[in-house]
Amino acid sequence: MKKLLPYLFYALLATAAAGSTTACAQQQADPKQTQALLAKPGVVLLDVRTPAEFSTGHLRGARNLNFLSTDFTDQVARLDPNATYVLYCASGNRSGKAAALMQQNGFRHVVNAGGFPALKEGGLPTE
DSSP, X not given: OTTHHHHHHHHHHHHHHHHHHHHHOOOBOOHHHHHHHHTXXXXXXXXXXXXXXXHTOOBTXXXXXXXXXXXXXXXXXXXXXXXXXXXXXXXXXXXXHHHHHHHHXXXXXXXXXXXXXXXXXXXXXXX
């Protein structure tokens, strides 16, 4: 039995580590899927880039919520957790992290739309 304990410990550790990475894994919507989502009533579009990035161009109707801001979590806490949110950034990295954070805080309908350049290239309207 003593010889089995280290193996059981490592098996348990590996299972926990695998579970923690898959819990945060999420799919990224492509531009066509994003456009279909945004056509639905009540969907909130969040650009999680910095205000400087946002000012150079953004998707029409997007609200800027800077993921790098020190009060990002506080800003998220003021959002309706029952609404559907579509997030994007420059590459999909920050929006993925923001979506994971929102889901960890009880938001159930959060979609990572990826990066602004791909969305713009995919034909989504910009301003």
